[in-house]
Amino acid sequence: AQTVTQSQPEMSVQEAETVTLSCTYDTSENNYYLFWYKQPPSRQMILVIRQEAYKQQNATENRFSVNFQKAAKSFSLKISDSQLGDTAMYFCAFVSSNTGKLIFGQGTTLQVKP
């Protein structure tokens, strides 16, 4: 069975600084997708960034980038130039290309301080 682990329940960062959120996953499959979702207090999940496992190049989306280490099954999210609006709960998620079932980690609560 696939699992997703986020070992940092809470993180904080000063505005304009950089922060990295960790995620590891476990799977025996070779073809899959990884995501980072953001959930602000409004509850609505918003996609931050997506990585296809077959792509070696790390995905980047403006201030958000990932460090995808397939052999280590690690998928960390780096937020550069943190903004107050980045305060939210962040979830790492995995989906197998065989099942289509998206599995989430436990989440990391990020607080950006002014």
Added chain:
Amino acid sequence: GAGVSQTPSNKVTEKGKYVELRCDPISGHTALYWYRQSLGQGPEFLIYFQGTGAADDSGLPNDRFFAVRPEGSVSTLKIQRTERGDSAVYLCASSLLGGANTGELFFGEGSRLTVL
């Protein structure tokens, strides 16, 4: 509508009652997902529809939970004989394709269920 719509946004019920939670996905999205999220936790997978059929219902916790999507669009999650442990936010998401082509999931704002 422009996004995934879930109703009601909040539901308070008594233990033992029956509840229905509705999800209206983005028009044209073939895949629809239900998740349950407890406070401070990650969403827990319940069921995933591809069109009208349940492609994977392995996350439904027991036979009190049932979901339908009769016309491949709107879905209803039904909970019989509710228990206090069912209290959570129930999230719905839709995706254009789903399955092996899973792309971005678009989430609704959830239905908060409180069982007294």
